[in-house]
Amino acid sequence: MHQHSRILLIEDDHGLAIGICEYLLEQGVRISHVPDARSALQCTEHFDLILCDIMLPDENGVALLPQLHQRWSCPILFLTALCSAQDQIAGLEAGAADYLCKPIDPSLLLAKIRSCLRANQRLLQPSRQIELHDLVIDFALNQARLAGKPLQLTSLEFDILCFFITRPGHIVSRELLFQHLVGREYDGLCRAIDIRISRLRKHLEQLEVQGLSIITVRGQGYLFNYLPAATPG
Incomplete structure (x- = not known):
């Protein structure tokens, strides 16, 4: 997993969300949590992956999916108790990268996250970078350069x-x-x-x-x- 990857968890079950966040933080994953769709759409940060419950208090996760994709071009994984074949098919056909049924083993969740991030990274342009004059952030090389000279940063x-x-x-x-x-x-x-x-x-x-x-x-x-x-x- 890329060391700078950032995840958003949209989950209204506070106890479950705390458990997921604590486990992933222990594994070195940077994660933010919001309890509902409204809070998620107010986020201004960049995210590399989103974990989304379907039965949210203010919106159905499947209906929310297009809005999330519009704001963040990243994989979205459903994490839900709705586990019938029809539910899973509907979620995947709506555009989810994966569909995970609760309860899920934490190590399996981590493996799914890593797999989706690796797959998405391969789809990104290898030269993806941000430039401000001659200050360049190169995500492919995980490097900052100033006037072509790499900066030695932690x-x-x-x-x-x-x-x-x-x-x-x-x-x-x-x-x-x-x-x-x-x-x-x-x-x-x-x-x-x-x-x-x-x-x-x-x-x-x-x-x-x-x-x-x-x-x-x-x-x-x-x-x-x-x-x-x-x-x-």
Whole structure:
């Protein structure tokens, strides 16, 4: 499984959701949980795979599927107690990547997730990357480059930079960043993200690249931008 993969679990059974999240987190999987369709559609993060219950309190999962596919181009696995052959056929024909019946063995769930992520990765363009001037995030190589030179970043620093580079010039709240990177709501106490951002900021400052910065906006969050000086014409 790609170390930067991110999963969304849409499940209204709180106890089951906690169990799944705890198990997958122990396996190194980054996962976020929401209890219903409305909350899922309000998510702004990038996800590489979605686990979705069918019997949600505000929407049928099969009916929700097209909206999820419209927002995220990733595999969607149904995880549900509706396990008749007809239910499974309907789910798969609607476009689900797989259909898992509750209760499911956690190790089998993990294997299914890994299988879907591998299959989806093969479908992605091998050169998929994000560019901001000469700062490049290369997902195929799992690498950040500045002016063609690879940056020596830790896994978490890479994740933070990936998150920032898709939002240049916009203030990113600590809460949103924490939820994206840690997979749970910010408790107002943990300073782990602040420490990592401070280290990433120092790393970027050591490069002495004009216009590349991470600024702390008091009471709001962080502002990342890269505005290199214009080359004289």
